[in-house]
Amino acid sequence: MSLIHFQVxxxxxxxxxxxxxxxxxxxxxxxxxxxxxxxAVNVNLIAFAAYGxxxxxxxxxxxxxxxxxxxxxxxxxxxxxxxxFRDRASVDVDEVDLMKW
Amino acid sequence: xxxxDIAFWVMAAVGVATALxxxxxxxxxxxxxxxxxxxxxxxxxxxxxxxxxLAMVQVLVYVGAISILIIFAIMLTRNAHEGNPFNSFxxxxxxxxxxxxxxxxxxxxxxxxxxxxxxxxxxLPGDSGEVFSATEQGIKNVFGNTTQVxxxxxxxxxxxxxxxxxxxLLAAVIGALALVRENEGEA
Numbered sequence: 001m002s003l004i005h006f007q008v009x010x011x012x013x014x015x016x017x018x019x020x021x022x023x024x025x026x027x028x029x030x031x032x033x034x035x036x037x038x039x040a041v042n043v044n045l046i047a048f049a050a051y052g053x054x055x056x057x058x059x060x061x062x063x064x065x066x067x068x069x070x071x072x073x074x075x076x077x078x079x080x081x082x083x084x085f086r087d088r089a090s091v092d093v094d095e096v097d098l099m100k101w
Numbered sequence: 102x103x104x105x106d107i108a109f110w111v112m113a114a115v116g117v118a119t120a121l122x123x124x125x126x127x128x129x130x131x132x133x134x135x136x137x138x139x140x141x142x143x144x145x146x147x148x149x150x151x152x153x154x155l156a157m158v159q160v161l162v163y164v165g166a167i168s169i170l171i172i173f174a175i176m177l178t179r180n181a182h183e184g185n186p187f188n189s190f191x192x193x194x195x196x197x198x199x200x201x202x203x204x205x206x207x208x209x210x211x212x213x214x215x216x217x218x219x220x221x222x223x224x225l226p227g228d229s230g231e232v233f234s235a236t237e238q239g240i241k242n243v244f245g246n247t248t249q250v251x252x253x254x255x256x257x258x259x260x261x262x263x264x265x266x267x268x269x270l271l272a273a274v275i276g277a278l279a280l281v282r283e284n285e286g287e288a
Binding site: 009 | 104105106109113116117120121123124129132133136140143146147150151152154155158159162163166167170171173174176177178187188189190193194195197198199201202205206209210214237247250251254255259260262266269270272273274276277278281
């Protein structure tokens with residue numbers, strides 16, 4: 001196994017996440033697919049940290065920040081989804097067009 | 102074939118399969134459970150990449166907290182996810198994501214990665230400061246000592262981003278509370 005293996009794995013997970021974000025209707029499903037994408041990014045960062053020319057953990061530190069932002073994002077997204085469900089009794093992302101021009 | 106290679110291929114196969122199950126599954130609750138398996142597999146891949154601290158953080162934050170939040174969101178919006186879960190962009194989305202995978206894989210395979218691959222997996226220096234290659238020394242060296250190195254980086258080079266991250270978390274908490282709170286006149 002080499003750096004390429006991990007990169008292709010990360011690309012596969014990311015592409016599956018992109019498909020989920022674009023093709024799903026439920027906002028919760030979009031959130032799930034978004035988490036897949038963030039995970040794929042972490043795999044890529046940590047793979048580059050492990051295979052780097054110098055021995056250092058900068059990639060892992062940046063992955064920690066990605067995890068932090070992901071946690072904040074899930075909390076906010078869940079609040080938005082709950083608000084949406086309370087106001088409209090639906091979490092269909094196609095119906096949320098208030099800010100669409 | 103090295104044991105590490107077998108571990109990689111098993112985890113890659115399970116990870117991709119569960120990720121596909123997440124986006125293909127009709128029942129949203131089962132999709133969330135598949136997502137938990139996917140998170141665990143990614144944690145295993147982190148261990149394979151000598152990031153055992155990150156693997157623990159992955160299990161605690163993703164498997165422990167984020168999946169619980171997502172399952173809460175599913176439970177509280179229970180009757181909203183009936184019906185067709187796919188929208189009209191299914192085919193374009195499939196084409197776009199396949200093209201994206203092909204593009205990234207093509208670039209990754211065709212790039213000259215200089216000596217990076219010859220170096221092999223590196224374990225970060227522990228207390229003794231030695232650096233060794235996991236591909237040569239086998240699975241015992243996978244458990245290096247990254248926690249100290251991460252702590253040193255986080256407290257020296259990345260102090261400002263770390264403080265900013267705490268502000269981001271605080272803002273997220275306040276924002277989430279403000280969003281779900283009942284309005285005064287509404288209730």
